[in-house]
Amino acid sequence: DGGITQSPKYLFRKEGQNVTLSCEQNLNHDAMYWYRQDPGQGLRLIYYSQIVNDFQKGDIAEGYSVSREKKESFPLTVTSAQKNPTAFYLCASSIRRAETQYFGPGTRLLVL
Amino acid sequence: GDSVTQMEGPVTLSEEAFLTINCTYTATGYPSLFWYVQYPGEGLQLLLKATKADDKGSNKGFEATYRKETTSFHLEKGSVQVSDSAVYFCALSDGSSSGYALNFGKGTSLLVTP
Numbered sequence: 001d002g003g004i005t006q007s008p009k010y011l012f013r014k015e016g017q018n019v020t021l022s023c024e025q026n027l028n029h030d031a032m033y034w035y036r037q038d039p040g041q042g043l044r045l046i047y048y049s050q051i052v053n054d055f056q057k058g059d060i061a062e063g064y065s066v067s068r069e070k071k072e073s074f075p076l077t078v079t080s081a082q083k084n085p086t087a088f089y090l091c092a093s094s095i096r097r098a099e100t101q102y103f104g105p106g107t108r109l110l111v112l
Numbered sequence: 113g114d115s116v117t118q119m120e121g122p123v124t125l126s127e128e129a130f131l132t133i134n135c136t137y138t139a140t141g142y143p144s145l146f147w148y149v150q151y152p153g154e155g156l157q158l159l160l161k162a163t164k165a166d167d168k169g170s171n172k173g174f175e176a177t178y179r180k181e182t183t184s185f186h187l188e189k190g191s192v193q194v195s196d197s198a199v200y201f202c203a204l205s206d207g208s209s210s211g212y213a214l215n216f217g218k219g220t221s222l223l224v225t226p
Contacts, residue, residue: 006155033213042116042201042216043156050211058210090155098205098212100146103155 002027004104006091011109013078013085021076021107023091030096032074036060037088037106046089049074050097078109086111114139114209118202118217125192125224133187133220135176135202143206145169145178145185146214150199159187159200192224 004025013019023032031050035043045058049068063082068074074093078085088108092101119134137143144163148156160169165180174189185202199221203214 004155031211033211035214040218042203042218043214044216045210045213048211048213056211058213092156092214094212098144098207100144100158100161101205101214102158103148105155106153 004091004093004102006089006104006107008107009105011107012112013109014112016080018077018079019109021078021089021091021109023074023076023104024072025074025091025093025104026072027093027095027102028071029093029102030071031094031099031101032068033092033094033101034058034064034066034074034076035090035092037090043090046076085109114143114204114206114215116202116204116215116217118200118220121199121219121221123220123222125222127194127224127226128191129224131187131189131192131196131222133200133202133222135185135187135217137183137185137202137204139183139204139206140208141206143204145176146203146205147174147176147185147187148201148203150201150219152198156201192222194224194226197222197224 034046047066049055091104147159160171162169162178202217
């Protein structure tokens with residue numbers, strides 16, 4: 001089955017620690033996105049990538065980093081510079097930009 | 113900049129009632145419009161979409177019509193079921209947003225009671 005997978009489902013971060021959230025897709029999509037969802041809020045864009053080895057900052061990129069070394073994978077690192085990381089993180093992809101985006105199941109990040 | 117405004121929830125309905133969730137938008141270009149649904153603890157699922165004025169998107173009994181004159185994309189369903197209980201997000205995408213990223217409303221929570 002084609003789809004988008006995110007792991008882990010839950011992730012716990014200690015103070016000062018960097019953590020990495022995984023996003024993999026086997027849909028052969030060029031474009032991938034990371035969004036952050038806070039309770040009672042819509043989703044906000046963290047980073048996006050339209051093609052391998054290229055990515056751009058979104059609206060709330062501070063304290064986050066990404067890489068896009070393979071078409072299938074777009075991992076997100078939450079660094080210690082992100083002071084309020086507790087949120088639900090959603091990865092999405094589309095066949096190319098301007099096309100419909102499809103979402104993974106999400107990773108919930110909690111701070112210990 | 114672009115923005116999406118949805119009616120605030122929660123919305124509580126009895127099974128088989130008629131559903132309307134209002135969504136209006138502000139956009140500088142000609143956006144595509146979407147409704148996504150989120151069940152508890154899950155990611156977002158595409159419910160329906162419309163890419164140009166007067167298009168009607170439909171899926172699983174839900175419908176929404178792209179109204180350029182009123183900048184609206186209201187979601188409707190004639191007879192809701194308990195299984196429709198979820199959070200519904202209206203969103204738009206156009207060339208003015210980063211990489212055609214989605215611009216979301218805050219979501220409307222729907223609870224359908226038996």
